Amino acid sequence: MLFKNRSTALNVDQDTVVGVPRNRLPRDRVEKRDEIVSSATALFTDSGYDQASMTRVAHHAGVTPTTIYWYFPDKDAVLVAVVSRVLQTVLDRYLELEPSPLDERILWVVDQLQSYHRLVDAVHTRSAFSTEVDEWHNGFHATVGELQEKALAEAGVPEDELAPVSQILTLVIESLLTHPRTDDERRVIVDLLLRKLCAQ
Amino acid sequence: MLFKNRSTALNVDQDTVVGVPRNRLPRDRVEKRDEIVSSATALFTDSGYDQASMTRVAHHAGVTPTTIYWYFPDKDAVLVAVVSRVLQTVLDRYLELEPSPLDERILWVVDQLQSYHRLVDAVHTRSAFSTEVDEWHNGFHATVGELQEKALAEAGVPEDELAPVSQILTLVIESLLTHPRTDDERRVIVDLLLRKLCAQ
DNA sequence: ACCTGAACACCGTTCAAGT
């Protein structure tokens, strides 16, 4: 029951040293951590940060609540791990998508993030109480801001308007997530915004 | 100790009927309810919805936690009472302020609501779980939307752009509350947005 | 009608004890 991943013959590989499985332990640690983050992502996304208790996350990951505290200092650290991974995934997919009109790219982002609106709320709420969440949130806006300013410069926005235009766009995108609308409503808003904000 | 508001000579007025103080009871009830809402407003605003427990709100209002449940069905109902009163107060002051340029009025609203950003977060988060909060949130956007479309029409925004422009403005204002900036930064954003969105 | 204290089923987190 204990060490169940390592005690079966199936899982023993050539790198294992008798008694001290050097290369095995770190890998297991990473895998279990990932498992916790996956469970937390699913539950935070579906039920929201508050309703998804550490107990529920733990059981979903097949561990005891206390085990999570071996991998993370507190619940906010789990939240940061969750949103980091979601951002990374979406960012990777976004960068592969590059050459398409700006409005299409923005609508794609809104569409991708739509299901994560509970994570957005959680980050905003927890930022006020957790410095670790607050720092991640600031870093998030810095990363996204840079990317967006580059895209906007290419779209013809003048140098001195780059910062505020980018910020407006980010704020609207974030808000669209927590104020759900139909595809059409979103398109009307994003199209009008870009038409007005991007000089031609 | 019980009925302390009514047992002192100071508080007995002419309308009081022996044994059954007809006019007194409803007034007391309203006053105590107001007291709870005031305490909740202070604590929700300063500490956030989650950190401000029913126990803390009750003690701040000079009652027992259970007493609150005589006046409100649950914590979300307290939240709705709090945000309703805040909105009413700000709306009243706004309507007295009427004749001033649109950008000044918007910056005034952002400034007024700035300190209530924790309430904004709470409403967004609770909307997903409480139909009473969700309904209030929808009503809020309807009320504000109407007011804003009128102001925008006067500012020269064409009929067919009224709805999306109003929505963009509301989303940006709401987001500015949860993403604090300096007065100058806010002014730059609002000025640019209005310059671009309002045809001239 | 209004208010209370005790209780219920939770919560995030800690810690001594196990392997």
Added chain:
DNA sequence: ACCTGAACACCGTTCAAGT
């Protein structure tokens, strides 16, 4: 090194009991 069960101080809410 990693994991657990029991415990701690909370939480929102309920309810029998008081006035």
